[in-house]
Amino acid sequence: MTVRIDKDRCHGCGWTKEALCERICPGNLLFKGEDGKAALRDSRDCWDCAACIKECPRQALKMSLPVQIGGRGSTLTAMKKGHKIVWILTKADGSKELFEIKNEGAV
Ligand code: SF4
Ligand code: SF4
Structure with missing residues (x-):
């Protein structure tokens, strides 16, 4: 599994210098590329914590799931909805x- 970036959906969080996914990644793996959109430094360093997926307001980040979990070719995205994900x-x-759960990190 690793995070994939849908460049068509990503708008680079244009209102802020540091993108939301960039800010949340504990491994400092995400950054804004020259095109102003999210880029991943090295997918081998990603440990699939999914923090960036939860944070992206555009569902531009997705995770490919193993066949055993979601079936062949399945992906996971997320959407914040108040105090839920x-x-x-x-x-x-x-x-x-769709699976709705409480967002434990919500303030
Ligand atoms: S949070 Fe989403 S929209 Fe913002 S830069 Fe990252 S991938 Fe793009
Ligand atoms: S899944 Fe976690 S480690 Fe991987 S890029 Fe996203 S926030 Fe960083």
């Missing part, structure tokens, strides 16, 4: 499953 599992055929 909606995890969105998208399968290879485009169908989606």
Whole structure:
């Protein structure tokens, strides 16, 4: 698993110098590239904590899931909804499953 960046969805968090994903990554792996959009320094250093996925307001970051978890070609994105996080599992055929949980880190 590692994080993938959908450059079409990423708007670079244009209102702030430091993107939200850049700010939250505990490994300092994400940064704004020359195109003004998110980039990942080295996917081998990503430990799949998913903090950046929860933080992205555009669902531009996604994680490919192992076959055993989501089926072949499935991905995971997330959306903040108040004090909840909606995890969105998208399968290879485009169908989606949503899981809503409390966002423990919300203030
Ligand atoms: S938080 Fe999302 S929209 Fe903002 S720079 Fe990162 S990937 Fe792009
Ligand atoms: S999943 Fe975690 S370690 Fe990997 S890029 Fe996102 S915030 Fe950083």
